[in-house]
Amino acid sequence: MNHGTLLVTGGAGYIGSHVVQQLVERGERVVVIDNLVSGFREAVRNAELVVGDVGDQRLVANVLATHHIEAVLHFAAHTVVPESVSDPLKYYGNNTCKTRNLLASCAEAGVRQFIFSSTAAVYGMPADGAADEGTPTMPHNPYGASKLMSETMLRDISATGAMRHVILRYFNVAGCDPAGRIGHSAPNATLLIKVACEHAVGKRASLSIFGTDYNTPDGTCIRDYIHVEDLAAAHLQALDHLRAGGESLTLNCGYGHGYSVREVIDAVERVSGHQLTVVEQPRRIGDCAMLIARSDRLKRALAWQPRYDDLDFIVRTALQWEEKLAHRRA
C-alpha cells in the first residue's frame, strides 16, 4: 500500500483501539497519541504509542512532522455524559479546546484529511425520536455541546479549503472485538450494555433501570446500539472516501432501529444464562425516550453495510470481554 502514516488520537481507548486494530490488520501504518487517562497501553497492539496529550501542540507538531502524517482520526475525549453535567468545563477544556489545538497543529503541518468522533448527543431530544443529519442540533448536555463545537470548528476550517473531513456521529456503541483481543475496559462505566454485563459476571450487585414510565411500548428508553466493529469499519471507509478525493461529510452511525432497556436486559439474561437483579429507579436527568439513527447517508456515501446488526451478538462479545476482565481481577 502506498499511503502515508495515520495519526489516531485516543487510540488506546475503547473505540479508538478497535479502529487501530482494523487499520493495522489491513496494512496501514498507525501512530497513536493517548494520554492514558482513560485508555490502556495494552489496547494498542502493533502500532506505535506516544503517551501525551492532543492539546500539547509541540508534541503533536513533532509527531506530525516525524511521521509525515497523512490523515488524523481524532477519538481522544471524555465521554461520560453525567460527568459532563456536573463538571462542564472539564469537557469544554478537554474535548473542545484541545481539539482546537489539534486542528491548529494539523493546519500548520499541512494535514488535509481529518476524521472526527462525534455523537448522537448533538441532537438532544428529536421530537419523533429519530435523527438524520439534517435534524436540528440541540445538545442536551455539555458532552454533546463540547463535540458540536468541535464539529463547527472543523467545518469552518474545511470551508477555507485547508482540509476535508468526515464527522461520524455515533449512536450507542457497544460490544467488543469478537476475537477477544481488546474490549471496553473503562473502570467506572455508565453505559447500559457494559453495566449489565458487569452485573452478569458479578462485578456489580444489581442493575438499575432509569425510568419505566416513558412513552414507549414497555415504558423504558429505546436506543440504537451499534457494534463497535461495524462502527470501526465506517472509519476505514471514511478514510478511503477522503483519500479518493471525496467531499467533507457528516454521517450518523447507527443501525436505524432500536431496543428498549428491558429488551437489552432480556438479551443479557439470555446470552449469559443468569437472571439479573433489576432495580427500577426514577428517570435519569437528560435521557430522552427514544433516539434512533437515520443512517441512509452512511450507507449511500460510504457503501457501508453492517455486519453485526444482532443484539445477542453485541451482548455476547461485550460479555466475553467482561469475563476476561473478571478473570484478570481474580
Ligand code: UD1
Ligand atoms: C449517551 C449519549 C451518547 C454517548 C453515550 C456515551 C445522549 C443522548 N447520548 O448515551 O451520545 O455516546 O452516552 O457516553 O446523550 N440505562 C439504564 N441503566 C443503566 C445505564 C443506562 O437504565 O445502568 C438506560 C439509560 O437511561 C438510557 C439507556 O439505558 O435510556 C442507554 O444509556 P447509556 O448506555 O448510558 O447511553 P446514552 O445515555 O443513551
